[in-house]
Amino acid sequence: xSSPVLAAVVLFGLVAAxxxxxxxxxxxxxxxxxxxxxxxxxxMQALGGKAFLGAKDMRAEGRAFQFGRDEELQGxxxxxxxxxxPDKLRQELGKDKEVVVVINGDKGWDKTFRGVRExxxxxxRRIRENRLLSVENVLRFRLNEPGVTLRYAGTDLIGNxxxxxxxxxxxxxxxxxxxxxxxxxxxxxxxxxxxxxKTRLLEKEVELLGNYRKIxxxxxxxxxxxxxxxxxxxxxxxxxxxxNQNLPDSLFQRPPGPDRPEPGRKER
Numbered sequence: 542x543s544s545p546v547l548a549a550v551v552l553f554g555l556v557a558a559x560x561x562x563x564x565x566x567x568x569x570x571x572x573x574x575x576x577x578x579x580x581x582x583x584x585m586q587a588l589g590g591k592a593f594l595g596a597k598d599m600r601a602e603g604r605a606f607q608f609g610r611d612e613e614l615q616g617x618x619x620x621x622x623x624x625x626x627p628d629k630l631r632q633e634l635g636k637d638k639e640v641v642v643v644i645n646g647d648k649g650w651d652k653t654f655r656g657v658r659e660x661x662x663x664x665x666r667r668i669r670e671n672r673l674l675s676v677e678n679v680l681r682f683r684l685n686e687p688g689v690t691l692r693y694a695g696t697d698l699i700g701n702x703x704x705x706x707x708x709x710x711x712x713x714x715x716x717x718x719x720x721x722x723x724x725x726x727x728x729x730x731x732x733x734x735x736x737x738x739k740t741r742l743l744e745k746e747v748e749l750l751g752n753y754r755k756i757x758x759x760x761x762x763x764x765x766x767x768x769x770x771x772x773x774x775x776x777x778x779x780x781x782x783x784x785n786q787n788l789p790d791s792l793f794q795r796p797p798g799p800d801r802p803e804p805g806r807k808e809r
Contacts, residue, residue, distance in 0.1 A: 688712025
């Protein structure tokens with residue numbers, strides 16, 4: 542398994558469920574956001590209603606693919622993912638679990654044959670932001686956060702199907718646009734912008750969701766694809782998924798092993 546796949550898996554999340562705050566007291570929406578709120582409420586019901594909102598964790602398996610410039614394939618990996626909502630994640634990559642990635646709140650690590658590396662704050666910030674803006678996280682945890690506003694943003698044609706667009710903006714001015722299929726009410730796309738940490742330029746991120754399957758009472762996307770500035774960079778195909786597996790907190794501790802040297806440093 543190549544390191545580009547590892548980077549994609551960690552930064553993008555295979556099943557972006559994520560790190561948010563628990564749902565608080567309901568806030569009465571302003572009239573201008575009522576249509577947007579109605580669309581997202583319908584999406585929650587289509588995803589499974591109480592079963593979707595009440596899910597505690599998820600285990601999934603599948604294959605991940607990363608693409609480079611001109612969308613050539615750069616790497617692929619089998620993976621198993623454990624996600625304990627809202628802020629714990631473990632990914633095991635490769636046939637023999639050659640790479641392990643763990644996210645636990647504000648901390649994160651990856652383990653390879655070279656040792657264990659703790660993620661610096663800049664990497665963790667990008668990981669947290671991606672998870673904060675995930676469709677599942679917004680719908681499960683964030684709609685009633687103080688400072689969150691909703692706006693209906695019209696319609697778009699996605700895969701020859703008409704979808705309603707809802708902009709969600711949080712108190713820190715992060716904005717994600719969620720597209721909901723007008724027919725089946727399932728989320729089919731999210732869009733947001735992120736600042737490239739090296740160039741400081743804004744990049745447009747798009748995630749497409751599809752191939753929904755009902756797992757228990759929860760509709761689950763078994764396909765996702767990521768684009769950046771119009772170029773496909775990442776694609777995931779799930780093969781299995783299961784909810785409420787009573788995942789132990791021990792799965793989300795720092796992986797055992799020696800610290801990995803920083804790039805450019807030699808081990809003594």
